[in-house]
Amino acid sequence: MTADICTTKPYFRFKRGVLTVFLETRATEKISAVKAHLVAALQAQGEDDAFAELDPARVELFAPQPDAEPQFRQLTSNQKVSECGVNDCGEIFFVLQNDDGTWEEPCVADYDADAQEMDTGY
16 A cells, blocks of 8 residues: 655755755745745754754755756745746755855755666675
8 A cells, every 4th residue: 555645835855965855835935934944944853963053044045957057046035935946846955155155066966876886786
């Protein structure tokens, strides 16, 4: 028997490196509110204190654009979720501001590339 997961709100996968956070949102929410929810989820994980003092102002969100240059489009804080052009269940990448004021580059682990290099032993 298979269980179907149904949500009544859009949800997205927020990615940074190998980390993925699943968050439900509302189509009418602004990106600034989504960033606050993301920070709260990161702080609630409790695995370490890496996100304990994180301020949503030090987080930027990017939508993927695989067939365009650049590959990522920054989402603005006053934009609504429904206006950001990302499909429900889609991926949004997040980056953090470094202590020196510069920003990380959006990136995510490429599991397909790793899988091709893996020796299964058969």
